[in-house]
Amino acid sequence: MSKKKAFKAESKRLLEMMINSIYTHKEIFIRELISNASDAMDKLYFKSLNENLGLNRSDFEIRITPDKEKKTLTIADNGIGMTEEELENNLGVIAQSGSLKFKEDMKSEENAEKSDEVSVIGQFGVGFYSAFMAAKKVTVKSKAYGADTAYMWSSEGVDGYTVEECEKDGCGTEITLYMKDNTDDEDYEEFLQEYKIKSLIKKYSDYIRYPIKMQTTHRHPKEDAPEDAPEEEKYEEHTADETLNSMIPIWKKNRSELKDEDYNSFYREKFYDYTEPLAHIHSKTEGSATYSALLFIPKKAPFDYYSKEFEKGLQLYSNGVLIMDKCGDLLPDHFSFVKGLVDSEDLSLNISREMLQHDRQLKVIAKSLERTIKNELKKMLNNEREKYEEFWKAFGLQIKFGIYNGYGMNKELLQDLLLFTSSKDKKPVTLEEYVTGMKEGQDCIYYASGESAERIDALPVVESVKDKGYEILYLTDNVDEFCIQMMADYSDKKFKSVQGGDLDLETEEEKKEIKEKNEDSKELCNAIKEALGDKVAAVRLTNKLKSHPVCITSDGALSVEMEKVLNSMPTEQKAKADKALEINPDHPIFDKLQFLFDNDREMLSTYADLLYTQAMLIEGMSIEDPVAFSEELSKVLAK
Ligand code: ADP
Numbered sequence: 137m138s139k140k141k142a143f144k145a146e147s148k149r150l151l152e153m154m155i156n157s158i159y160t161h162k163e164i165f166i167r168e169l170i171s172n173a174s175d176a177m178d179k180l181y182f183k184s185l186n187e188n189l190g191l192n193r194s195d196f197e198i199r200i201t202p203d204k205e206k207k208t209l210t211i212a213d214n215g216i217g218m219t220e221e222e223l224e225n226n227l228g229v230i231a232q233s234g235s236l237k238f239k240e241d242m243k244s245e246e247n248a249e250k251s252d253e254v255s256v257i258g259q260f261g262v263g264f265y266s267a268f269m270a271a272k273k274v275t276v277k278s279k280a281y282g283a284d285t286a287y288m289w290s291s292e293g294v295d296g297y298t299v300e301e302c303e304k305d306g307c308g309t310e311i312t313l314y315m316k317d318n319t320d321d322e323d324y325e326e327f328l329q330e331y332k333i334k335s336l337i338k339k340y341s342d343y344i345r346y347p348i349k350m351q352t353t354h355r356h357p358k359e360d361a362p363e364d365a366p367e368e369e370k371y372e373e374h375t376a377d378e379t380l381n382s383m384i385p386i387w388k389k390n391r392s393e394l395k396d397e398d399y400n401s402f403y404r405e406k407f408y409d410y411t412e413p414l415a416h417i418h419s420k421t422e423g424s425a426t427y428s429a430l431l432f433i434p435k436k437a438p439f440d441y442y443s444k445e446f447e448k449g450l451q452l453y454s455n456g457v458l459i460m461d462k463c464g465d466l467l468p469d470h471f472s473f474v475k476g477l478v479d480s481e482d483l484s485l486n487i488s489r490e491m492l493q494h495d496r497q498l499k500v501i502a503k504s505l506e507r508t509i510k511n512e513l514k515k516m517l518n519n520e521r522e523k524y525e526e527f528w529k530a531f532g533l534q535i536k537f538g539i540y541n542g543y544g545m546n547k548e549l550l551q552d553l554l555l556f557t558s559s560k561d562k563k564p565v566t567l568e569e570y571v572t573g574m575k576e577g578q579d580c581i582y583y584a585s586g587e588s589a590e591r592i593d594a595l596p597v598v599e600s601v602k603d604k605g606y607e608i609l610y611l612t613d614n615v616d617e618f619c620i621q622m623m624a625d626y627s628d629k630k631f632k633s634v635q636g637g638d639l640d641l642e643t644e645e646e647k648k649e650i651k652e653k654n655e656d657s658k659e660l661c662n663a664i665k666e667a668l669g670d671k672v673a674a675v676r677l678t679n680k681l682k683s684h685p686v687c688i689t690s691d692g693a694l695s696v697e698m699e700k701v702l703n704s705m706p707t708e709q710k711a712k713a714d715k716a717l718e719i720n721p722d723h724p725i726f727d728k729l730q731f732l733f734d735n736d737r738e739m740l741s742t743y744a745d746l747l748y749t750q751a752m753l754i755e756g757m758s759i760e761d762p763v764a765f766s767e768e769l770s771k772v773l774a775k
Pocket of ligand 1: 265
């Protein structure tokens with residue numbers, strides 16, 4: 137007898153949870169074990185293709201054997217199998233995808249209620265250990281492909297496990313569950329009943345592409361039974377192998393056969409997401425590329441979505457066989473949130489990653505998927521606005537990055553998916569909606585940028601533009617203004633920042649009037665400019681302010697907001713907007729400035745600084761030198 141070994145700490149914790157689980161759908165262990173078996177056969181088949189081992193798809197099968205007397209359930213596959221070391225590593229430690237993800241999530245649930253445990257088990261692929269929800273002891277006999285010796289892993293739970301040599305014909309894995317004893321609440325023996333097993337396979341594993349076989353018993357009327365024979369003697373029982381699953385992957389089925397629930401549960405199991413997807417796209421395309429795609433738009437962005445760690449991609453199948461788990465080339469960055477799979481007959485099976493990158497077929501498919509996703513999103517926007525806004529909250533940023541990063545190349549594709557909060561109802565609107573609602577004679581799309589809609593709303597310039605009856609788009613994400621500038625226009629209407637210097641909203645008369653005022657106050661403005669030094673590029677009077685004394689605008693393409701964004705990034709070179717301090721000549725402060733210009737130049741300089749800082753604060757910028765600012769403020773207050 138080999139020595140008992142301890143489980144690694146995390147494994148032990150997961151195992152404990154499985155053993156003591158109060159989860160009501162313990163039946164999912166069947167799904168988990170069958171999915172592992174199917175993966176193991178995929179692996180061997182794939183290896184065979186690459187190394188010309190000469191195996192056929194039809195050589196593989198999963199066999200389920202219930203034994204009511206011994207109260208065991210055995211699930212066997214003839215897949216790739218495990219070596220002694222692999223048995224140790226794979227089953228003694230939580231190593232792989234599903235279980236690992238599960239563990240990560242458990243970390244945050246550490247102190248949570250049991251009910252959370254339930255939801256976690258319910259949604260995730262929890263892997264091999266789920267066997268312990270229904271079994272008190274589990275043995276795994278396995279022989280790796282090409283190996284001579286088989287090994288048996290065996291465990292009765294958290295105490296540990298053993299691995300020893302054993303006898304086994306052929307490669308593959310045979311898992312035997314010694315079912316727990318029935319309790320008042322739980323019927324574990326039910327899992328040994330034919331009807332139960334059949335219904336579970338249909339429910340969870342119908343699309344597994346290898347046959348899941350079981351010996352089933354059927355009663356037939358005896359042909360030669362005498363008429364008057366007792367009822368039970370009129371029948372005879374036959375046992376025969378039956379394939380329990382239809383083997384058709386869900387994406388190969390007809391849409392009409394499938395319900396939302398089928399798609400949703402497939403998504404949750406396959407992509408380890410708690411939440412149902414926001415939408416699914418199931419398409420079959422023939423033409424320049426023939427493929428089926430099953431795509432999902434998640435409800436929420438994964439925690440690492442906006443980080444470097446996130447890896448985009450779709451599963452790639454060639455005629456039902458998985459050839460790549462995350463094919464990044466199938467998804468453009470702006471749609472990297474999409475999950476799902478593509479199955480194409482046109483792709484060669486033993487194709488390497490490098491070759492795939494140059495595959496023409498793959499490029500055709502990727503282009504076609506991009507259109508499909510865009511159309512689906514547009515449809516959602518038109519028909520299910522609320523849902524779309526939910527989508528936008530989660531992934532809108534990515535679409536905007538898409539326009540910016542593509543140097544405008546993706547403008548046509550993505551511009552109609554954009555939403556910005558509008559000054560009108562403080563609700564998100566599309567650009568099309570904005571343009572449709574434009575005032576007669578309006579030829580620009582006005583926007584303002586800042587930290588939040590509230591902050592923007594309080595901007596001095598916004599007030600006057602709104603007063604003129606123009607709608608303003610509020611840009612509150614860092615990338616927004618970069619995206620808008622990259623687009624330059626929409627539907628032949630130029631974008632125009634209300635925070636820019638030249639708003640051009642005045643009548644000819646007003647223009648003339650302010651021009652004259654500027655000429656009259658030229659010296660005053662020059663003196664203020666001098667006092668501010670290179671903080672501003674210009675100082676001038678404006679007629680766009682109503683209640684505020686001053687505001688900051690920017691004359692070039694780089695806005696004050698963009699300057700802030702750029703300077704928050706870790707680059708050596710500092711960005712600098714061409715700022716202008718604009719003064720409201722109708723404000724009492726203007727008279728005061730005039731007075732100081734004539735009588736107290738030092739105080740004029742202090743005023744200039746204070747007004748500049750105040751205008752910058754309103755723009756959402758921080759005070760460069762708080763000490764100097766307070767000193768100046770005190771000086772004015774003490775006067
Ligand atoms: P996951 O399937 O999420 O990776 P599991 O806990 O279910 O996690 O399984 C752990 C590992 O054990 C698998 O990744 C696989 O390498 C191995 N394994 C499990 N079942 C089998 C099997 N039937 N045949 C071969 N290897 C298996």
